Each structure stands twice: as structure tokens, then as C-alpha cells.
Amino acid sequence: MTKSVAILGASGYTGAELVRIIAGHPDMEIAALSADRKAGMAMADVFPHLRHLDLPELQTMDAIDFSGIDLAFAALPHGLMHAFAKSMPDHLKVVDLSADFRLRDADAYKAWYGLDHTAMDLQPDVAFGLPEFYRDDIADARITANTGCYVATTLLPLIPLLRAGVIAPQGIVVDAKSGVSGAGRAPNEATLFSEVNEGFKAYGVGAHRHMGELDQELSLAAGRPVTVSFTPHLVPMTRGMQATIYAAGDANAVHDTLVAAHQDAAFVDVLPMGEVPQVQHVRGSNRCRIGVIKDRVKDRVIVISVLDNLMKGASGQAVQNANLMLGLDERAGLMMAPMFP
Secondary structure, three states: OOEEEEEEOOOOHHHHHHHHHHOOOOOEEEEEEEOHHHOOOOHHHHOHHHOOOOOOOEEOHHHOOHHHOOEEEEOOOOOOHHHHHHHOOOOOEEEEOOOOOOOOOHHHHHHHHOOOOOOOOOHHHOEEEOHHHHHHHHHHOOEEEEOOHHHHHHHHHHHHHHHHOOEOOOOOEEEEEEOHHHHOOOOOHHHOHHHHOOOOEEOOOOOOOHHHHHHHHHHHHHOOOOOOEEEEEEOOOOOOEEEEEEEEEOHHHHHHHHHHHOOOOOOEEEOOOOOOOOHHHOOOOOOEEEEEEEOOOOOEEEEEEEEOOOHHHHHHHHHHHHHHHOOOOOOOOOOOOOOOO
């Protein structure tokens, strides 16, 4: 039976990606789209590339009738999901693309996002939305917290390595880069073409919000506190993300561990030893590719992880989570090949 879904916050990049994916999904149909500031507009007027699709008109979130909707994708600003989650109908499932339920500790949420967590009573039943490691939790969840894009890129290689103990938990360095679409669609002087083109800059240095998720999940994987050095960079491309990870460990053991950990993963490719993945080879797909290279420094290894920040880093992963929550094939609607060139 076809599942009926709503997209809340459909006027952003992640909302548009969700529409693009679900338009080709064999088991989902879009019943409602919300975008409060653009309520009353056609989706085609906001995103002309979707003009060929028969889509519902954008409306305010509180105008949606959720009685016939099975699942909602919530691509809303941080802080809005707590109230919605407390008031939503009992039958409704939600994949939350914001950070409102990613952190299990209220103090950590307040520290990283500057907001009070007002739905901590729901937090214990929320699944962390990284299906490669939390598949069973996600399948049983009413709310799944989609990971941050940098977090997915980093955790897909690091969780198996810390669980297996093949890298040291101390001294891990994550040097990460993202395309400009990761900053969202809202007008921002820092992401104007003339500000970004022919430039390359670090941002959120020592204080990026995704560090909260990294601390939480890497410490859980290692069974002890883990704090990595993480620095994100903005690069002049539209979409794509790379994490170059430096750690202490044997490269062959690292490669063997990753191959074993992801051998049954639908969307994670561990490349042959020494091969370097490239962001342009995953663009437009739900794939993550991981490469392992032996460092010239003794007993050090370099792991490179790439994905499309709008797909496996956001909307593609959200659909993967939704498939599990709705009892569908995890791969449904997501087997598109990367776009190249």
C-alpha cells in the first residue's frame, strides 16, 4: 500500500530534494507541503525545476490535516520540533531533519544550540537516524532524528573503527569540507557568489554545532569519552562533502574493519586499499564512499569519506530512515546513480 507523506518546511534545499526523491519513490506519495512564509504558492513557483510534478499547494503547517498522513518529514528550523512532537497525532511518524532530537542530553542541546530542550520526556524513545548502525531502533521509532551532514560523513567510518578498537580514541583529527548548499537557502551575505567563489575558508572553528553529535556518538562507540579535533571548511561548489580523518592505527586493520562493517550496507562503498574517493563521484546519490590510505607517519592512517550533503547527508538519508519506519525496502526510491560530470 502506498504511504502518504507530508514535507514540513518544503521551501528549502532539503525540502526540494525530498520532493525530487519521493517523486520517483514506488511506495510514497506527497499529500501535503508546508512553508509558512510561502503559503498559498505553488511548489513550481518556488522551485521551477519541479514544474512537471503534480504537487499540492504550499500551506501553513497548522493547516495540514494529518489524519490520512503516515509520516512527516520535518525540515524545520531548530527549536520548532519540540512543540510539534508533543501535539502531533498518535499515528503519525516523523523524520526530523533539524537538530532538536539528535542530542540525548538537555544540557548539551542548550550548550550547542542556545535553546532549552522542552521535550526531554520524548527523547528516550527517539532513534538516532544513522541506519547503518541504528536500523532496528529506527524501524520501531515514532520519531527519528536525522543526523547532521558532517556527522554522517564522519561517523560512517569512525563508529566501526572505535567499536573494534583498531584506532586510538585519542588524537583523532577530522578535516571536513562542504559545498555551499549546506548553509541552506535563506539569503546570507557570507554565501553570496562573490563572497564564496574562488575562496576557501574554515568556519565554526572549535565551536561547530555538529561537535555535540560527534562527542555523543563517538563516545558511545568507544565506550569512553572521545573528543575529536573537528574543523569544517566552506568550498566553492554547490553540493558535496568530504571528511579527511587522521588517526593512530594500522591501515590494513582499519581497511579490513570497514569492509566487514559495511559489507551489507546498501549505500556505503569501501574502496580498495589506497584508493581515494571523490565528491563528484557521489553527487546526486545516496552513497557514501570511504577510502583508507596508509600515512607516511608510522602507525598512522588517513581515512577519507565523501557523500552528497543534500542526499546521504540530509534528504536521501531521511528517506532511507522513513523506508525503515514504514516497513518498506530500505533502498526504495534511492538507487539513483551519481550524476557525472
